[in-house]
Amino acid sequence: MTPWYENCKNSFAHAPKSTALAFLSALLLQHPAAGSDEDVCTLFHSETDMVSQTLYMHQEDVSHELVFPLVYFEDVWDRRDDQIHEAQLFSVMINDFSPIYRPDTAELLKTRPAPFMTFVIHDLVELDRLVEIVLSGAAPHAKHGLSGFQRVPTEVGLYRLEPLGEQTMYRDVFVNFDEKDAVQGVISCRQPGDVLNPSCNHDFRTADIDVRVNYAREYLPEWSAIQGKISRFLSCATGKPDVRTKK
Incomplete structure (x- = not known):
């Protein structure tokens, strides 16, 4: 200093x-x-x-x-x-x-x-478990876990999770998987029309730290760039290599 x-x-x-x-x-x-x-x-x-x-x-x-x-x-x-x-x-x-x-x-x-x-650095459950928690809140009457949902590809490089049955989704849930099918990020968004200005919670892990980001849903297409910026920022704060998650 x-x-x-x-x-x-x-x-x-x-x-x-x-x-x-x-x-x-x-x-x-x-x-x-x-x-x-x-x-x-x-x-x-x-x-x-x-x-x-x-x-x-x-x-x-x-x-x-x-x-x-x-x-x-x-x-x-x-x-x-x-x-x-x-x-x-x-x-x-x-x-x-x-x-x-x-x-x-x-x-x-x-x-x-x-x-x-806004983003918080903290300590959260593993991402696989977090997906289950997010889905249980987004579709409380659907079968718990990824097995109860189908993966629908989106134009932004994420999979939208939709119940296999007729259950109602109260939030839209998107997941980023790596090439080994491991969860790399979970994004839960308020639905358009549900509230005046819907936002998204975006959870991922970088530099061995759990991160939750909140931003307006309109920025969902920029999720990868947002995640990359935060990863770079925390790599400098920790002195650890910047190993960014691929889409």
Whole structure:
């Protein structure tokens, strides 16, 4: 970290929220996030101040040491070094991965579709089990597990899961399988017409970390690019190789 950051860190941690947000906005303007055609890890290699923290995955009893650019955090407790978290939330613009804060979301939500996404890094059940859980909620009267559903190919490189019987689906469920037929990602979306602005929950695993992303359903065709950006971002945060899931 820079000497300047070390000198002001304690006073900044106790500053009013309005002052903190103004500081972060100025910092973001000074060190803008990567553009849509640039590496989302650009800020990891610039003069941007960094925050180190630990993600503890309690189900696996594994800890990951992470380092993130300061501008990705809004709250004081997230901007402190050496904190241990069981989950961490990020809010970023979809096109260029630039960080956004709560005061921004009210305005961004006026745009349809909202041009930002949120994602949580945490510890979840295995993806095979998660598919069963998601399907049990989406079609509660259907036979549980993948055996009770047919796979319908889609134009976006995912399989839509549909009950073999006449059961009603209350959410649309899409799965990404690899060449060995193993589940690589699960996406559950509110149905068009069900709510005013349907969104999707997108679960996958990268860098040995479970990720859940939420974005407007209109961005479903960009699922692979979204997953790739987050995978790249976490590879830089963990220092692990960026092994991205194929369609």
